[in-house]
Every structure is written in C-alpha cells, then in structure tokens.
Amino acid sequence: MARIEWDASFSVHNAAMDDQHKKWLEIFNTLHEVMTGTGTSSLTTITAQSLTEMYDYARNHFRSEEEYLAQLNYPDLIAHRRLHRDFENKIYRYTREIEEGKILLNTNLLKIIRQWLVEHILSEDKKYSAFARQALAPAR
Ligand SMILES: [Fe+2]
Ligand SMILES: [Fe+2]
Numbered sequence: 850m851a852r853i854e855w856d857a858s859f860s861v862h863n864a865a866m867d868d869q870h871k872k873w874l875e876i877f878n879t880l881h882e883v884m885t886g887t888g889t890s891s892l893t894t895i896t897a898q899s900l901t902e903m904y905d906y907a908r909n910h911f912r913s914e915e916e917y918l919a920q921l922n923y924p925d926l927i928a929h930r931r932l933h934r935d936f937e938n939k940i941y942r943y944t945r946e947i948e949e950g951k952i953l954l955n956t957n958l959l960k961i962i963r964q965w966l967v968e969h970i971l972s973e974d975k976k977y978s979a980f981a982r983q984a985l986a987p988a989r
Pocket of ligand 2: 970
C-alpha cells in the first residue's frame with residue numbers, strides 16, 4: 850500500500866480546503882511511515898500518538914469545512930456532517946483500542962483509513978465543490 854500524494858484530482862476548488870486536505874494526507878503518510886518504518890516496542894505509543902494527531906486534525910478540518918458549507922448554504926450539510934462524525938468516532942475508537950492493546954495498527958487498519966480519506970474527498974467533498982461552483986457562477 851502506498852502513500853497518498855495530493856494532486857489536482859483532489860481539488861475541491863477552495864484554497865483553504867485544499868490546503869487542509871494536503872496537510873491531512875501528509876498526516877496519513879506519517880502514520881504510514883510510522884507503521885512501515887519502525888519495529889520497536891514503543892510502536893504502540895507512537896501509533897497511538899499519530900492516530901491522535903489524525904483525530905485532532907480531522908476534527909479541526911471538519912469544523913472548518915462545516916462552517917464553509919454553512920456559509921454556502923449547502924443543502925446536504927447535515928448528511929455530510931454525519932459522515933464526519935462517523936469518521937471521528939471510528940478513529941477515536943481505534944486509538945483507544947490501540948492504547949489498551951486490544952488491536953494493533955496494521956496494514957488492514959491503514960487501508961480502511963486510507964480508503965475513507967480518499968473516498969471522502971473524491972466523492973463527498975467533491976459534491977460540495979460542484980455545488981459551490983454552480984452556486985457561485987455568475988448569473989447570465
Ligand atoms: Fe468532508
Ligand atoms: Fe474535507
């Protein structure tokens with residue numbers, strides 16, 4: 850499984866959101882490196898820390914994105930917000946379980962996180978991007 854490189858196909862045509870998505874993918878890549886690059890006994894601590902960082906960043910990004918969507922009067926804000934909360938809960942649970950030694954951060958878990966990130970940006974966030982482009986287009 851590879852890192853995720855941001856490219857124009859991820860763009861939601863809003864500089865602030867694109868920047869936050871870039872940073873978010875970077876955090877994922879760090880998580881990926883932590884998992885693939887270390888074999889020490891402190892791995893549990895490091896992965897729990899990296900997941901916590903992912904959780905904190907995701908929360909901040911979601912708040913900021915939801916504010917932007919509210920300003921846009923985005924009609925699907927409630928459903929979109931629900932997807933954000935689901936992801937937060939999922940990451941929170943994984944972090945707790947790793948800390949408690951119930952699960953390990955493995956390729957499978959990374960794959961789940963990776964897939965969520967990529968799909969969320971490429972399909973869900975793209976929807977508000979399309980809406981914004983149409984809503985903000987000059988009337989003819
Ligand atoms: Fe989103
Ligand atoms: Fe987003």
